[in-house]
Amino acid sequence: MAATFDLTLDCADAKLLAEFWKTALGYVDEPPPAPFTTREEWLAQFDLPDDDSADDGVWICDPDGVGPRLSILKVPEPKTAKNRLHMDVRVPGGGGPGERWGRIRAESERLVKAGGSVLEEFGEHHIVMADPEGNEFCVAAFSG
Template identity: 45%
Template sequence: MVRFQMVIDCTDPELLARFWADALHYRLEPAPDGFATWDDYWRSVGVPEDELGIGFDSIVDPAGQGPRIWFQIVPEKKSLKNRLHLDINASGGRSIPLPTRKQRVDDEAERLTKLGATATRVLETEGLDHYAIAMRDPEGNEFDIN
């Protein structure tokens, strides 16, 4: 099996780490054993002081099944459409009646809006058994709820 980490460029790692931890039901990744904070750990391996103090910058799946997600600080803000995005599956799948799936998606969109996301559009086509909501996280990265 191949293990991987997902990396998301951002200007405020802790903001996005907290948002996505709540959105994905992940948890903030604790500092390595023997260190009170990530800054303490990074200091111990020689990272300069001027690169510290950004707070939590990674999240992990508490069940240990999903990938670790690291929020890498970059100086520039997001300017173009994502070439990769997450789909959050909240509907329960096609075996669930469409009205129930729609309600579940709407409920999840409302929950994530309260956490700082913005809904951008409903993804629905008459006659097609599909319903989703396109959203943006607090830094503008696109994702869908379906």
């Protein structure tokens, strides 16, 4: 059996980044683990430093349970270099190269409106973007 995995993004503003990635991926806030009814209640069980807040982390998930959970956690240090791992946001649908490129462009425009920025376009293959805190990701079409 294959292992499951979550992805974690370090950030300065967890709520801001969570809103962007919920928009980008169609994710929703993940409910707290049972038997807790709120994240604050869940976090209270840990011996967290006094300056930690429930707003320092946001957990989002695929509502269909297919994609990995995304943990977005506030850290004190800023982003200083290119990501060693990045996400690819894949737009669905078939068609010829022109149709796929149109969907890729439309998705990148939607994500710019949500707070992302375009870094570079690679032909009619994919677009490299950054989320509101500069984390790189690509927008491309499904391969198949």
